[in-house]
Amino acid sequence: MQAVIFDMDGLLIDSEPFWKQAEFDVFSSVGVNVTEDLTALTAAMTTREVTEFWFAKQPWKDASLEEVENRVVERVKYLIETQGQAMHGVHNLLNSLQEAKVKIGLATNSPKDIIPSVLQRLNIADYFMAYSSAEEVTKGKPAPDVYQLTLEKLGIEAHQCIAFEDSLGGVKAALAAGIKPIAVPHTDEYDHEKFDLASYKLRSLSEFNHQIGKSLLA
Structure with missing residues (x-):
């Protein structure tokens, strides 16, 4: 990973x-x-x-x-x-990824102007090596464009990377880019069969460990 x-x-x-x-x-x-x-x-x-x-x-x-x-x-x-408030597990996961020397990127359908506001509000800007907005590409998610751009910025191949997504459109975008997606659905959607498309599913980011990532990319 x-x-x-x-x-x-x-x-x-x-x-x-x-x-x-x-x-x-x-x-x-x-x-x-x-x-x-x-x-x-x-x-x-x-x-x-x-x-x-x-x-x-x-x-x-x-x-x-x-x-x-x-x-x-x-x-x-x-x-x-x-x-703005961070979702459960965000800070601990970012910290553990950084300690493991894993490159961290962000790919969103939101306008580019909003990304710094989020990163600064949550005090997580220093973790991210690259971020991309759908404004920078031809098509937003579920098209793969925003993921492909972020991979390019990180200098990483899709098969070396995993993605975290809370929506079906995001899961589809990651898959279309050749990335293994982990779904973190909202509580009321956790059991919905649409998320069977994801490579893995978590109730929150706090459930992730590096063994999961390694097993997905094995």
Whole structure:
């Protein structure tokens, strides 16, 4: 195990409620009726895809898509910087990987501007050798692009690396990049059969040990 690549939202930081709040606040402010059933569909999208989704449903007139998208990002950044909390096991796992001289990267569908806010809020920036956002590639997860870019930045081959993901789209992205994914689903989804696609499954990052990583890459 030469490297580990982490997803960000819902895996390193409990930020998904912030994205929901920002989505509701910003799109409601331009006249969109944001409903719970439709926000379930936008959860795995990039910020641009979410903005285009709501505009297609209920177009607004007084702001460009880019302006509205930027408002969402700024709202999420504020919530992260003032309220963000690490998920269970994050600090201990990063520390143990660093001690083992494992390269650590991050691959997220979130905008690039948000990554430093998360890393600084959790005080984990020094652990990461590389990070990539879906903004830097052609397609976000479940396409493999953001993982492929992070591998390139780390100087690592896919077969030397494992990935941690909390979503099915992320698991699919890692697999498509040739990386063995470990799923860390949210509690209410842990037993869902969709995560059978992952190479391994944990209830939290605190359950991981290096023997698991070695066995996946054997």
